Amino acid sequence: MILNVDLASEVPIYQQLRDQIVEAIADGVLAEGSPLPATRTLAADFGINFHTVNKAYDLLRQEGLIRLNRKSGAVVTQTxxxxxxxxxxxxxxxxxxxxxxxRGLPADEVLTICRSILDSFDARKPEGTP
Incomplete structure (x- = not known):
């Protein structure tokens, strides 16, 4: 899994991390049981405060998308x-x-975009999964 952080973005870094992890889960890049990088490691990789990564992980935990454990760290859970x-x-x-x-987008275009995004998640699901 490759995460990217835009330090110049108006979107807070913790939210960028959280959103990218959610997308990786939806894409099938992160399956149940997949470990996430340690908070300090991820923070060092991006040159950000580890509390920022903690905040992203805590949001994911509260949402039931990951499990946090002292021994195994952050792990994707069955949602x-x-x-x-x-x-x-x-x-x-x-x-x-x-x-x-x-912003003036026609309803047909909005629906087409929504369907395309949903289909992109379906295309990445392993065969045999609902």
């Missing part, structure tokens, strides 16, 4: 959507879709 997730996700999706509409 099952908890009851409040669909409502939270729908609210975030609504905001993104509102941005697209506000």
């Amino acid at each position: 099952v959507a908890d009851p409040p997730f669909p409502a939270e996700w729908t609210a975030r999706a609504r905001t993104l879709l509102a941005e697209a509409v506000a």
Whole structure:
């Protein structure tokens, strides 16, 4: 897994890390049981504070996407959507879709983009997985 951090971005570094790890899970690059780099190692690689990596990992832990353990470190977990997730996700999706509409993207184009993104995740799933 290759992570990239844009230090000049308006998006906080911890959020960039969190988002890229979520995408790697969705892409199938990180499967259940996959270890993540140690926080200090990842921080040193990017030249950032290890608390920044901790914050990204803690968000992922709270979201149920990784498990943190003193011995094994951060490990991707089997995820099952908890009851409040669909409502939270729908609210975030609504905001993104509102941005697209506000910027004048036609509904057909928005749907095409959404389908393309979803299909890109499906294409990376190992055969035999639902």
